[in-house]
Amino acid sequence: MTGSALRQALDGLSGKVVIVTGGGRGLGKAIAAGFVAEGCRVAITGRNRETLDATVAEIGGEVLACPADVTDEDQIEALCATVRDRWGRIDVLANNAGINPFYKRAEHTGRSEWQQIIDVNLTGVFFACKHAGRAMLEQGAGSIINITSVAARVALDRTTAYCAAKAGVERMTAELGLEWARRGVRVNAVGPGYFATDLTEGLRSNAALAEGVMARTPMGRFGQPDELVGACLYLASDAAAYVTGTTLMVDGGWTAC
Numbered sequence: 001m002t003g004s005a006l007r008q009a010l011d012g013l014s015g016k017v018v019i020v021t022g023g024g025r026g027l028g029k030a031i032a033a034g035f036v037a038e039g040c041r042v043a044i045t046g047r048n049r050e051t052l053d054a055t056v057a058e059i060g061g062e063v064l065a066c067p068a069d070v071t072d073e074d075q076i077e078a079l080c081a082t083v084r085d086r087w088g089r090i091d092v093l094a095n096n097a098g099i100n101p102f103y104k105r106a107e108h109t110g111r112s113e114w115q116q117i118i119d120v121n122l123t124g125v126f127f128a129c130k131h132a133g134r135a136m137l138e139q140g141a142g143s144i145i146n147i148t149s150v151a152a153r154v155a156l157d158r159t160t161a162y163c164a165a166k167a168g169v170e171r172m173t174a175e176l177g178l179e180w181a182r183r184g185v186r187v188n189a190v191g192p193g194y195f196a197t198d199l200t201e202g203l204r205s206n207a208a209l210a211e212g213v214m215a216r217t218p219m220g221r222f223g224q225p226d227e228l229v230g231a232c233l234y235l236a237s238d239a240a241a242y243v244t245g246t247t248l249m250v251d252g253g254w255t256a257c
Contacts, residue, residue: 009239014039016236017087019079021070021128022097024051026197027147027225029059031094034229035236036061043083045070046097070097070124073131080131089139092236093132095125095146100199106160114161121165122172129176133185140184143236146173148191148247150254170247177245186244188235193251195223218253 018035022028023044032044036059043064046052052065066082068075083090098121102113125146136142151159152166169189176187194200194213204210204222214220231248234240249255 006239009237010038010233012238013092013233013236016040016091017083017089018042018092018094018236019083019090019128019132020044020094020096021068021124022046023094024048024055026199027192027195027228028094028096029055030225030229031096031232032063033059034226034233035092035094036063038233040092041087043079043086045079070128071119073127076124076127077131080135084135090132090135091139091142093128093136093142093144094232094236095128095144097124097128098147098149098199100159100162102161103158105158109160117161118165121162122168125169126172129172129187133176133180133187136185137180137183142185143240144176144185144187145232145235146170146187146189148173148189150191150193150249150251152189152191152247153249153255173247174245181244186235186240188240188243188245189247190228190231190235191247191249191251191255192228193217193223193249193254195225195228197225216254216257217251218256221252223250223252 018040020028020032023032024046032042035042041062043066044052044055045066045068047069049067056063056065066079068079070076129144146169148169149166151163152170156163173187173189228250231250
């Protein structure tokens, strides 16, 4: 594809309706801003209304703040209904909501801690795929982009539940890509490495841990949130019309080692 053809494909995103879960901060905020910059109408969701409102004010454009908990299927169904009532359709879902609040060895991980991570990072992703996917299937077109992690591919110390959840998302992405391939809905994933967001703030504030991550990353640094946006725009656009069921790693070379 030539540069002009790629630009034309990205221009085709203008006017598309996009949902970004976990869109109030970090990677989700950058993804939302990237779609807004391409002329999309964007609904961002998260649990904190004030955070969402602040993001709407910051990124401008046609953005709708929709507080919702991804672990509550009724709320996600209502979110999709709200977006369709407002704009008539759902063209793109960027499934970004995720947590990793515990840094514990498996033998010290409580059932409630395990369940919390699985509920947000795996079950919540499924709920959003299910209900946004229904709208897309009715339309006969749509693109779902699930945000996974290097943790879907490699073991990370003291993050058993997170690794399990992200690996599950990657397999679910492949399954949905297969299941919906002939019905006009593409399902792909983006696998970030370590990015400079609030999710990694604690790690980055520990010099030894931060140096360990940078030493393990071939590019020798943390990613910046804006550096994930291009992969999402590509997968949402017609430039990726023949791409489904796969994961694009954006990890500074981490999984190449």
